[in-house]
Amino acid sequence: xxxxxxxxxxxxxxxxxxxxxxxxxxxxxxxxxxxxxxxxxxxxxxxxxxxxxxxxxxxxxxxxxxxxxxxxxxxxxxxxxxxxxxxxxxxxxxxxxxxxxxxxxxxxxxxxxxxxxxxxxxxxxxxxxxxxxxxxxxxxxxxxxxxxxxxxxxxxxxxxxxxxxxxxxxxxxxxxxxxxxxxxxxxxxxxxxxxxxxxxxxxxxxxxxxxxxxxxxxxxxxxxxxxxxxxxxxxxxxxxxxxxxxxxxxxxxxxxxxxxxxxxxxxxxxxxx
Amino acid sequence: xxxxxxxxxxxxxxxxxxxxxxxxxxxxxxxxxxxxxxxxxxxxxxxxxxxxxxxxxxxxxxxxxxxxxxxxxxxxxxxxxxxxxxxxxxxxxxxxxxxxxxxxxxxxxxxxxxxxxxxxxxxxxxxxxxxxxxxxxxxxxxxxxxxxxxxxxxxxxxxxxxxxxxxxxxxxxxxxxxxxxxxxxxxxxxxxxxxxxxxxxxxxxxxxxxxxxxxxxxxxxxxxxxxxxxxxxxxxxxxxxxxxxxxxxxxxxxxxxxxxxxxxxxxxxxxxxxxxxxxxxxxxxxxxxxxxxxx
Numbered sequence: 362x363x364x365x366x367x368x369x370x371x372x373x374x375x376x377x378x379x380x381x382x383x384x385x386x387x388x389x390x391x392x393x394x395x396x397x398x399x400x401x402x403x404x405x406x407x408x409x410x411x412x413x414x415x416x417x418x419x420x421x422x423x424x425x426x427x428x429x430x431x432x433x434x435x436x437x438x439x440x441x442x443x444x445x446x447x448x449x450x451x452x453x454x455x456x457x458x459x460x461x462x463x464x465x466x467x468x469x470x471x472x473x474x475x476x477x478x479x480x481x482x483x484x485x486x487x488x489x490x491x492x493x494x495x496x497x498x499x500x501x502x503x504x505x506x507x508x509x510x511x512x513x514x515x516x517x518x519x520x521x522x523x524x525x526x527x528x529x530x531x532x533x534x535x536x537x538x539x540x541x542x543x544x545x546x547x548x549x550x551x552x553x554x555x556x557x558x559x560x561x562x563x564x565x566x567x568x569x570x571x572x573x574x575x576x577x578x579x580x581x582x583x584x585x586x587x588x589x590x591x592x593x594x595x596x597x598x599x600x601x602x603x604x605x606x607x608x609x610x611x612x613x614x615x616x617x618x619x620x621x622x623x624x625x626x627x628x629x630x631x632x633x634x
Numbered sequence: 635x636x637x638x639x640x641x642x643x644x645x646x647x648x649x650x651x652x653x654x655x656x657x658x659x660x661x662x663x664x665x666x667x668x669x670x671x672x673x674x675x676x677x678x679x680x681x682x683x684x685x686x687x688x689x690x691x692x693x694x695x696x697x698x699x700x701x702x703x704x705x706x707x708x709x710x711x712x713x714x715x716x717x718x719x720x721x722x723x724x725x726x727x728x729x730x731x732x733x734x735x736x737x738x739x740x741x742x743x744x745x746x747x748x749x750x751x752x753x754x755x756x757x758x759x760x761x762x763x764x765x766x767x768x769x770x771x772x773x774x775x776x777x778x779x780x781x782x783x784x785x786x787x788x789x790x791x792x793x794x795x796x797x798x799x800x801x802x803x804x805x806x807x808x809x810x811x812x813x814x815x816x817x818x819x820x821x822x823x824x825x826x827x828x829x830x831x832x833x834x835x836x837x838x839x840x841x842x843x844x845x846x847x848x849x850x851x852x853x854x855x856x857x858x859x860x861x862x863x864x865x866x867x868x869x870x871x872x873x874x875x876x877x878x879x880x881x882x883x884x885x886x887x888x889x890x891x892x893x894x895x896x897x898x899x900x901x902x903x904x905x906x907x908x909x910x911x912x913x914x915x916x917x918x919x920x921x922x923x924x925x926x927x928x929x
Binding site: 530547 | 723
């Protein structure tokens with residue numbers, strides 16, 4: 362009953378091996394895919410304006426590096442602003458849904474129904490309303506990122522076991538205290554699930570906004586490259602977008618790891634096999 | 635438990651001799667199909683400092699009775715009094731332990747005990763030492779900074795018991811606190827709870843479906859039968875204390891077990907032979923464990 366956790370060198374070796382495998386396996390698979398890509402172009406004599414070679418894409422990334430980076434800046438600002446607003450508004454609405462019954466009854470069905478509306482369809486209208494600048498893209502990113510955050514946060518705060526709530530009620534604690542000390546921390550794993558989906562969606566929202574009308578950003582680069590049939594630049598911009606999405610996702614994951622080290626998903630580094 | 639902060643509940647003088655009184659308590663739930671009577675005509679007193687268990691099959695309303703006492707539900711008939719005052723909501727002097735430990739995963743053992751203090755808006759610094767003492771008294775000294783996921787089921791439930799005692803309540807309510815533990819751990823917890831009770835002499839209302847557990851721990855066992863839940867019999871347990879595990883196999887103890895079994899058999903809650911015609915096997919896995927353990 363009192364044995365400390367095992368911290369033998371064998372355990373550490375197993376952890377290190379798993380970390381290496383976690384990178385080596387997908388990296389290997391990626392290399393195979395790139396090789397196939399190159400092979401397909403050579404075998405079928407595909408024209409570069411249809412599909413560039415991986416090497417051409419790579420050299421475009423290197424050659425156009427400063428251009429791609431400078432165009433990334435407005436996109437990332439739109440994503441971060443949209444995501445931040447979605448997080449604040451999403452969590453606030455989830456709290457209202459969980460703590461205030463009439464609000465839940467009134468808003469939740471509307472909220473779910475509103476998700477059947479493709480928000481992207483509103484992008485042109487939002488551009489008319491808010492202009493071609495930053496605001497319209499932030500709003501589109503917000504609209505798309507917001508829903509998974511609300512739903513997951515509300516689900517997390519609702520899943521507090523009845524006995525835990527009974528215990529809290531038996532202390533005559535205020536509703537707000539229960540929210541702060543029990544419901545909210547309990548929901549953190551779900552909140553982070555919502556945030557991880559939300560941040561990915563926010564990137565999509567910002568790029569779609571730039572598609573519809575913009576003078577800068579990676580979405581604008583994509584449209585420009587597409588118009589010139591510059592597929593190498595198109596792929597280069599896509600890859601920058603992928604990296605951006607990955608970095609944002611990993612940043613949220615890192616925050617999750619720091620904030621909820623107690624959760625099941627953050628434990629058991631060594632698994633069977 | 636020296637130098638613990640005192641609350642008025644601790645002071646017995648001036649308080650009525652009965653800690654809890656049930657006066658013709660009834661509870662009817664309203665469902666889509668109409669009213670379901672969970673409890674009917676419950677009249678019972680729990681003297682101050684006594685350990686009283688309620689045994690009964692699932693669905694006899696014993697947990698409802700505990701919720702009424704905790705002020706978390708309101709009875710539809712009669713009334714519940716604590717220290718001669720009708721219960722109208724959660725009390726200052728009550729501690730609760732549930733079947734699941736309901737520990738907060740993100741808090742250490744110590745902070746899980748102190749959450750009671752935080753939620754009650756009491757001064758945390760005043761109770762820090764008491765929390766450490768309590769954890770040590772249940773054998774968790776050295777585990778104060780561990781998180782629940784690092785601890786076994788028995789250890790977790792010990793923390794839950796400490797949490798129920800940290801604010802020094804006069805009344806401890808326990809709803810099948812050992813129901814989720816393995817047989818061996820249950821035996822150990824039973825002994826430890828008795829030791830804790832002998833030391834602190836709290837009034838305890840203990841809900842269980844284990845007959846031996848109820849007899850081992852209690853001054854008085856209340857036997858309930860279901861639909862609607864009502865009191866069948868109240869049995870005073872006159873076994874000397876401290877009680878030890880070997881006593882559970884001795885004739886005096888077994889006489890009590892048999893006595894309560896017979897009440898259940900009379901009520902059709904327990905059947906001597908398996909009765910497949912009526913379905914509904916009532917011997918639950920936990921109870922078959924106890925049977926094995928006590929033979």
